[in-house]
Each structure stands twice: as C-alpha cells, then as structure tokens.
Amino acid sequence: MKYKEFVFLLICNLLWAGNFIFGKFVIQEFSPLWITFLRWMIAVSILVPVAVVHDNLNYTKMRSILKESWPALTCMGISGGILFNVFTYSALQYTSPTNGSLVFSLTPAITMIFSYLIWKEKVSIMQMAGLSISFLGVVVLLTSGNILQVFQMDFNRGDLLMIGADLCWMIYAFSCKKSATVPPITAIALSSFIAIFIMIPFLMLQPLDFHQVTRTGINGVLYIGVFASVFAFILWNMSLRIVGASKANLTVNLIPVYTAAIAIFIGEQVSAAQLWGGAMVLTGLVLTSQKRKELICIRVNKQEVDLGEVTIKRPHCVN
Template identity: 50%
Template sequence: MHRAYLFLLLCNLLWAGNIIFGKLVTSELTPLWITFLRWFIAILILVPITQLLERPNWMGILRKHWRPLALMGIFGGILFNGLTYIAITYTSPTNVALISALMPAFIMIFSVLFLHEKVGITQILGLALSFFGVVFILTGGAPYQVFQTQYNLGDLLMLVVGLCWAIYSILAKKLSHVTPLTATTISSCFAVLFMLPFLPFSPVDLVQVTTMGWVGILYIGIFATVGAFVLWNISVCELGASKSSISMNLVPVYTGILTIFLGGQLAVSQVIGGLIVFGGMILTTNLVQFGLVHKKTVRNLHNRVG
C-alpha cells in the first residue's frame, strides 16, 4: 500500500516535468506530432519490456478487452495529452498545472457513479482542502476573486482534459485484471494507430527541431509517458481511482518547485497554497494507514456525519 503512495508522488513529479518541457516543445512541433512522438517512443520501450517481464497473451487480451483498451488509448493517450499541449499554447504551464487540480473532483464523481466506490468524509474534506489550496494559488491569495478571473481558451480546454483523464482512470480501474504494464502498452499502441491517418494534415519539418526540442520529446516519451503511466496504473489498481486522483493536486506544487529551479519566482500565495494542497492530499489518502490517526477516531467521525 505504501508503495502505491510513493509511486503517486513520483508519477506526478514526472507529469510536472511534462508540463515544463511541453511548453518548450510546442514552439517547435504541433500538439498532434508531440502526442504521436510521445507514444511512438513509449511503445518502442513498452512492447519489449512487457514481453520480457510478463509474456502476455496479446491476442487473447485483445479479443476480450480491445474496446476498453482502445478507449484508454483515445482518452488517455490522444485526447488527454493532445488537448493539454494545445492548452499550453494558449496559457501558461502554471495555469495548466493549477487547473489540473480539478481532475480529482471529476474522478471522484465518476468513481462513485460508475465504480460504486465509497467516498468517506476524510476524502471529501481532503479534496475540498486541496481544491481550496489551488484556488488560493490561482487567485494570488485572494480566493474571493475566483469568479472575477478571466480564463482563456487554454484554461477551458484543461476542463475537457480533466474529463478525459477521469474516463481513462475509470477504464484503467475496470481493467484491474489486466496488468498495468500490459494495459498501458496495448492502449499506447492503439493511440499511435489512431493518430497515424491524421499526421499528413499536420505537416512539420522534423529536421528543424532543435537539440533541446528533441531532449524534451525524449523526456516526454520515456519519463512522462512510460514511467508515469505505469506508476499511475499500478496505483489505481491498488488504491482505487478516487484516492489516487487526489495526488494530482501535487502537480501544481511540483511545477512551482521546478519553476524556481529553472530560475523563475514564486509568490508567497503559491507557497502557502502549495502547503494547503499537500495537507489535503495527506488527509484524503487516509491517515489511518500511516498510524497518524486511530481507526476509532475515523469511525466516530463517520458515524457523526452519517
């Protein structure tokens, strides 16, 4: 169980790096080509690794589960990533990371509706606390101005991205009997196949891509795709979609840290908001498992609320 939480911490760090590199790469390649190269690189690594470690019955799995795997490729491979890169061209990496904090809310709602997962009072409170932390960051320490903020096309697209990720996470949970590595590999292949027919309509000159651009593509393909998606799917299978989703509130925090590391600056409100987000994540992931809260205390709290 603790391994899954560690995987989530690392997974979201890799995704924060994807946002930083994504902003760089979108100046040299179209979102479609970035998404295609991301998954093409990924399957070059995933297919041999999966065959070596698990030796799955490829055709048997495809015959039985091709529909949900294909949908995972569409929603998690193409739409989630492609729309994110489009959003980055209109808004800042910080905004992309901050708005992504709405994804846990989508996933929690979908998990209750379609997976019948039970959501406790601590999860609801943790989600609310984390979301407040993100609003605190987004509004510069003035959350009462949240409805006065003007959002651009990139911000709105991130809302659609959140819905796509919620659908992907639900599909991953329903495929819990297919190993995370195999599911990621097959859905990646579907994503690449589905994008192939559209590449000629988005021509690019790969020769003109700079060295830093290729470094960004390699990072996105290897670490933000192979590493992050496998870690995510393992965690979803062990913890459930709603619990795992709360950790995505760490992406804005990680993005802020990376911004400082790269020479940028953070406001005091971003630091305070980041701490609130982290506190909400700890609360939601069930403090009982870490021995920080006695089980009887949680039971009493649930009884009072119920």
C-alpha cells in the same frame, strides 16, 4: 491508501509536472498531434520489450489479451493516449501553465463525483475535507495568496480545452479499472500501440516541418516520451488498481506544487503564498489517504459467546 502506492503517485505527478513544463516549449515546434504520436512511439519502443521480459508477453498471449480486453484498452488508448494529450498540448498554445494547472486540478472533483454516480464508490467526510483543502491550496498557490483573484481570471480557449483534458483523463482512469486483469505494463504498451495505429492516418493531414525542429524540441519530446509516459504511466496504473480512481486522482493537485519546487531548483523566487499553498495541498492529500476504519458490531442474545480463542461479551464492537 498503501504507502508504496502513495509514493508511486508522488513520483508520477512529479514526472507529469515536467510534461507541462516541456510541453510549453515543444508545442512551438510540433503540433499537438505530432507530440502525442512521437510521445507514444518512444514509449512503445521501450514498453513492449519490458512487457516481453516482465510480463512474459508473447504473440499468443497478446492476441488473447486483445480478444478479451480490447474495449477497455482501446478506450485507454483513445482517451488517455490521444485525446488527453491533444487537448493538453492544444491548451498550452492559448493559456498559461498557471491557468492550465488550475483547471487541471479540477480532475479529482470531477472523478470523485462520477465515481460516486457510476461506480457507487463511497466518499467519506474525511475525503471531502481533504479534497477541499487540497483544492484551496491549489487556489492559494496559483493566485499568490489572493484567493478572490480566481474570480477575476480570464479563462480563454485554452482553459476550456483543459476542461476537455480533465474529462478525458477521468475516462482513462475508469478504463484502467476495467482492464484490471491485464498486467499494468502490458496494458500501457497495448493501449499505446492502439493509439499510434489510430493516429497514423491523421498525421498525413499535418506534415511535420523538420527544419524548425531544434535540440530543445527533441530533448523535450524525449523527456515526454520516456519519463512522462513510460515511467509515469507505469506508476500510475500500478497505483490506480490498488487505491481506486477517486483517491489516485486526488494527487494531481501536486502538479502545481511540483512546479513551484522546480522553480526553486532553477533559481526563481518562490513566494510565501506558494509555500503555504503547497503545504495545504499536502495536508489535504494526507487526509484523503486515510482509510476509514469500520466497526463490525456483533450482537448476541447470550451474555457471553465463545468464538474459539476469542471470547466476546455483549454488546461489543471490534475493529
């Protein structure tokens, strides 16, 4: 994994941690569908001008991209733009952020399994070890060090909805890979526009009560639309195309760690178990980010072979 993309993923998951925090408050004033719609309305209003400048997007180019990549972009809009958000915000109505984060941390395991089955992506022993350590760190973090407590948690309707969000996110990650020929910013802008267009008819079934909207709710929606959508998704898509779906999704285990860091920032106490759990997550991410070196063995019948400026003696392996 290249260091620049790894840093992008670190920032991206920090912004998404804020999405869980603000989402818990915003869901009290907006329905899941309205939060999702407003989120992408804000995002598209920023992404489209950026795409015009950065990617030289114009009407002719947009038509060409939609003609060639509309299946992948539509899948991105439905899975990541609509369903993932509706499942997530619906889950926060019934479950705690702790349970929701734990269930969401299953995404890397689910993605890695499907990457192996569908895309035939190789999974090394180092990656499996890193995944196990990261997941164990999440369990330690969310159970305050009492790992056996995970078997006593009361998984409710919200937890089941988060599993649905996991599956939607996995589909979104694979859809991003299928749209690799489209510039990242343009891909997010167009897929978000498609998501908005699909949601409009359903909004009529859930009229928004403007009287119950407060400044807290508005600020929450603005954060979700700008930081957790525009910046986070740009960083995510840029990184995903370099490191692949399996490695990128491993970093979502950082979301509970960031939650603990935010707790320190706002003055709440953080236990030793939370610190140890965060350290385990980071250790696991370091292991999974290591690219396995493969040896290329060259065997020849002669004792010595001249390859231009390099002379290789039999038998010899080079990195």
